[in-house]
Amino acid sequence: MGRKRKDLLLINPWVYDFAAYDLWAKPLGLLYLAALLENNGWTIHYIDCLDVHHPALKTLSIKEPKRRPDHRGHFYREEVDKPSPLQGIPRRFYRFGLPPEAFREALRSFSAPQAILITSGMTYWYRGVQDVITAVKEAFPKVPAILGGNYATLCTEHAEGNSGADFICRGWGEIQVLELLEGLTGIAPSALPDLNNLDTLPSPAYGLYPHIDYCCCLTSRGCPFQCTYCASPLLNPRFIKRSPAQVVEEIARWVVEYGVEDIAFYDDALLIDHQFAIALLQGIGVSGIKARFHAPNGLHSREVTDEVAHLMHQVGFATVRLGLETSSHERQLATGGKVNNEEFQLAMQNLQRAGYVPGEIGTYILAGLPGQEREEVEETIRFVQACGARPYLAEYSPIPGTSLWEAAVQCSPFDLAHEPLLHNNTILPCQWEGLTRADLQALKAMARITE
Ligand code: B12
Structure with a gap:
């Protein structure tokens, strides 16, 4: 009998907004979970839609957006139609992050994981969450999609009705995600942190980025x-x-x-x-x-x-x-x-x-x-x-x-x-x-x- 495969795909979704600026913005909660899951023997595959150094941008000959010497800067963006509740606002609306074809290409490079974990930032950024979940469901229809983060925690009912996720976690994700994965795969956690002692948490998994500044x-x-x-x-x-x-x-x-x-x-x-x-x-x-x-x-x-x-x-x-x-x-x-x-x-x-x-x-x-x-x-x-x-x-x-x-x-x-x-x-x-x-x-x- 071969050993059970232990692959997970973690995703930081696109941002849809009038404006977004990289004021040192990383999906820290997701990176904490990634490190913990690695410690529990899972292999992590990762797509950060907002990564300005993502190799897919080079493949598409997209120039890196302008950055300041202290590494703040713009995200890659494309103008999109305003959703109807925002029609009356006299400002342009954008999708920030990887072009959708680059995201889909990245998805195709993975074989089906055991689960897909998606984070969420601002409550009003849920459209990026929806789009990511739609795309992952097209690529991997049978793989459970688990959503956590601020939008999931603060607008849980809305997320249940609109995100497309199979499971929604509220609040700190560390224990919840390990337990949920055990329920889904039968694989019990081997390294449980003590959330009363943050020193028991592994350091965020920045190593998942090919380049980080x-x-x-x-x-x-x-x-x-x-x-x-x-x-x-x-x-x-x-x-x-x-x-x-x-x-x-x-x-x-x-x-x-x-x-x-x-x-x-x-x-x-x-x-x-x-x-x-x-x-x-x-x-x-x-x-x-x-x-x-x-x-x-x-x-x-x-x-x-x-x-x-x-x-x-x-x-x-x-x-x-x-x-x-x-x-x-x-x-x-x-x-x-x-x-x-x-x-x-x-x-x-x-x-x-x-x-x-x-x-x-x-x-x-x-x-x-x-x-x-x-x-x-x-x-x-x-x-x-x-x-x-x-x-x-x-x-x-x-x-x-x-x-x-x-x-x-x-x-x-x-x-x-x-x-x-x-x-x-x-x-x-x-x-x-x-x-x-x-x-x-x-x-x-x-x-x-x-x-
Ligand atoms: C850092 C931060 C920023 C950064 C960037 C954040 C980013 N990554 O994009 C900066 C400084 C740029 C920023 C800007 C703003 N922010 Co801000 N920010 C934060 C802050 C302080 C921390 C977020 C964080 O990383 N926490 C640490 C990690 C470890 O926690 P976490 O992400 O929640 O992750 C845990 C769980 O959520 C869960 N989890 C997360 N992902 C997943 C995934 C799965 C699958 C599972 C199971 C679990 C899970 O597990 C994790 C570990 O336990 C929060 C406040 C807070 N305490 O959360 C506000 C917060 C998110 N920001 C807020 C606001 C208001 C803003 C601004 C609008 C402020 C303003 N008026 O200008 C701007 C908007 C920016 C824009 N339009 O671009 C509000 C939310 C507003 C909203 N409606 O959603 C918050 C909640 C602060 C508040 N005062 O209430 N912000």
Whole structure:
């Protein structure tokens, strides 16, 4: 009797959107699962539709999209028709990622796996999920398609009715996927992680990429705050950290193994545990790792002490973004109280004393929260600029299950409750006469003016 074949195909789907930019975007959850499955003896085949270095692009003589020296950049894209719920939006709509013929060609190069695992990012990116599942079902009609990730977790019912997947997993996938595969194939897991101890998880499987020019790192899962607009508590059952030594060792290995110079942190709360933050930053310093570090996901200002700011500057944090969201004291309290203006000012002073120059520090401002007026955003932009930071306007994307969701549904002119495409931040889902799309354009222009 031959041994059972143990092949899986893992896929990061296309993105359909008005805009998408590779701000160090990798499907980290899927890469974590890939590493765990490899440890359990599975052979992993992998297609990342968003891989700008995918060999299929060269075969089709498609030039690599423009990248910056720090490896941010554009994805390959093709314009497509707007889906009907977005018809009224005066912007072009694209499919980002591999041309469909390249994807189908890649599928043909594999023989049927035991299961196909598909991840999902933003809730409003589900069309890419649908298209991938349609294509894999054409190629391998009998192979079960398993869907997980943010869309699957936050819009489970919608995914059940619309994705085409045979199985849908909500939340952390590690144990679920091993158990599901056991049920489907009879192959029992040999290496189970302990999800109360993140140090038992293997490092994300970046080796699946033929070429990689940055790595994304997660030092923790979840967040101790419960901000009303944020999905973190829905995606993570608790806030849990890795050991700083393990993180440092992992980054050092990536720099040597893949030759990467850019590391982006994906944490929701990177600095929130002060002792951890100091240990991590000192560890990076002592190890002599030479890389640029990026925090595209926003840091908690309260934690940017003088010491933390100096260490960040010393070890090479090149992208520093603080999450302020609003300078309105009332709204800061009403949305979760993660920061106030004095704490933000202090963080800015600490960062500037540490050597950051004005404009080098970005600050996220939320625009278009339910009932939020243009003046509040304007004031926040002015405040951020006066503190020496560069404002980044992030249009609010309403997320089902969050505390702010009902208010968002009530105030939105769009049918948010039935159509996840309408969660797209670009359409300004909660626009109203107090803050219109035209207002937003004016606010963006204002935010671009830096002293
Ligand atoms: C990193 C990040 C980004 C990165 C890129 C992410 C990417 N890969 O594309 C950047 C900085 C670019 C980004 C941008 C934005 N983001 Co963002 N981002 C995140 C963040 C912090 C982490 C995602 C992550 O990788 N987590 C770590 C991994 C390990 O977790 P995971 O992917 O969930 O995987 C686990 C499970 O889901 C599951 N799983 C995953 N895949 C699969 C597959 C199978 C088969 C199975 C079984 C299980 C499974 O198992 C995994 C391991 O346990 C999340 C918040 C969060 N905590 O998740 C927000 C989040 C996804 N972002 C969000 C938002 C709002 C945005 C922006 C719109 C912000 C703005 N207004 O500008 C932009 C939009 C970008 C665009 N249009 O291009 C929202 C979601 C909005 C929505 N409606 O879906 C989130 C949830 C944050 C929030 N505040 O609530 N983001």
